[in-house]
Amino acid sequence: MPKTATIIEVAFAHYDEAIPLPPLPKALSERQFKRWKSRCLANFLLGKLFEKHQLATQLLDNIQLTTSGRPFVAHPNIDFNISHSGDWVAVILCKKEAAIATPKKCVGIDIEHPQRSRRYADLLKHYANPEEIEGLLHQNHTPFTALIDRFYLSWCIREAVLKSQGVGIVKLSEVRHLPQQRLIESAHCPTGKLCFYYQLPFYLCYFYEAIEYCQPKLMQWQQGKWQTIDHIEPLVYQVNPQKADN
Numbered sequence: 078m079p080k081t082a083t084i085i086e087v088a089f090a091h092y093d094e095a096i097p098l099p100p101l102p103k104a105l106s107e108r109q110f111k112r113w114k115s116r117c118l119a120n121f122l123l124g125k126l127f128e129k130h131q132l133a134t135q136l137l138d139n140i141q142l143t144t145s146g147r148p149f150v151a152h153p154n155i156d157f158n159i160s161h162s163g164d165w166v167a168v169i170l171c172k173k174e175a176a177i178a179t180p181k182k183c184v185g186i187d188i189e190h191p192q193r194s195r196r197y198a199d200l201l202k203h204y205a206n207p208e209e210i211e212g213l214l215h216q217n218h219t220p221f222t223a224l225i226d227r228f229y230l231s232w233c234i235r236e237a238v239l240k241s242q243g244v245g246i247v248k249l250s251e252v253r254h255l256p257q258q259r260l261i262e263s264a265h266c267p268t269g270k271l272c273f274y275y276q277l278p279f280y281l282c283y284f285y286e287a288i289e290y291c292q293p294k295l296m297q298w299q300q301g302k303w304q305t306i307d308h309i310e311p312l313v314y315q316v317n318p319q320k321a322d323n
Contacts (some may be wrong), residue, residue, distance in 0.1 A: 080173040083182060084130060085285050085293040088122045089167040089277075097120045115161040119168055122298060123157060126170045147243030156181050158240055160308060162279065163190025169283050169293075182286040183267065185241030190279040197228035204249040205231060209256065218257035220312070226275055230312070232267070233273060233282035238266040238316060241284050261316040268320040272311035284316060311320045 090096075098117055103121040105113060120137055127134045136150040143149060148159065154173040161167070167188040173181050201210055212218040213227045221227050235252045239245070244265045253262040261271060267286050272293065285293060295306040 083288045083291050085169065085184065085288070085291055086126055086129075087167065087169045087186065087281075087283050087293055087295045088126060088298060089165055089188065089281065089296075090118055090122060090298040090318045092118065092123075092164040092166065095301075096119065103204075105123035115127065115166050118166045119159045119161065122166065122168045123159075125168065125298065125303075126168070130170075130172050132172065143243050145245070147240070153308070154181050156183050158184050158186045158283075160186045160188040160236075160240070161303060163187045163192055165190050165279050169285075171285060172227050183238070183241045184283065184285045185237045186281075186283040187193070187236035187240065188279055188281050189229050189233055191225065191229070195222050195228075197255075201228060201231060204235070206253065207239075209254045212256045216257075221275070226280075227285055229280040230273055234261055234271055236272060236283075237282040237284040238263055241266050241269075259312065259314045260318070261314050262319075263317065266316060268317045271298075271314040271316050273314070274309065274311045276309040277306075 090115065096118060102113060123137055124134050125290070127189045132155065136152055140148050140150060149156070156171045158169050164292050165188055167186055169184045169186040171182050171184045185265065186227065198214055201213065205213070208213045209231065212265065213231060217227070219230060221230070224263045231254055233313055234254060238252060238261060242265055248265055251263060251265060269284055269286040271282065283293070285291070297306060
């Protein structure tokens with residue numbers, strides 16, 4: 078198999094993981110402090126990935142925002158995305174080799190660490206079409222017996238593909254999810270693949286634009302070092318395969 082010219086790595090860490098922190102801003106509420114710590118942890122994870130792949134960490138000192146609020150760095154070969162929920166933070170990094178004369182590939186990620194129960198069936202009906210509702214609630218075209226797992230599958234895949242383009246959750250209903258075919262269709266993202274993990278202490282989903290021979294790597298930062306997560310397999314979805322044929 079040819080060696081890939083693009084690297085994709087997904088990393089996560091617990092909120093309480095010991096990391097170097099900048100000076101604490103004054104007069105933060107408990108909620109503000111947690112958001113600040115989560116941002117610091119996301120930047121730390123990205124910094125470690127940048128160091129690993131010999132990328133200039135100074136780029137992270139000047140993270141910019143698109144008009145829709147999506148963070149990025151001014152580099153033609155790098156894309157990344159960040160997500161945090163509850164006690165966990167996750168990032169995804171895509172690095173394209175400079176010699177490859179194609180635009181950088183986009184990525185998106187969503188992590189969900191549920192803190193309380195919700196009315197999952199009612200929530201689904203707010204954004205899912207009848208076909209998906211039938212496939213998730215009644216026929217259950219998924220490996221999951223619990224409704225909570227089926228709901229977060231439906232939710233996370235939408236967040237991941239929309240975040241790859243900086244599109245907000247207002248467009249949730251414009252992502253078509255076909256659970257039986259493991260297929261996603263949306264005008265708001267390019268052709269690619271999507272991976273959903275349900276075996277972790279949280280739900281994790283990431284999207285990456287179509288890349289031949291690319292094998293994304295999943296890692297946890299724990300006790301000062303990387304731990305590769307290779308003992309579990311995600312559900313894998315095709316995203317917009319019809320676009321690649323046009």
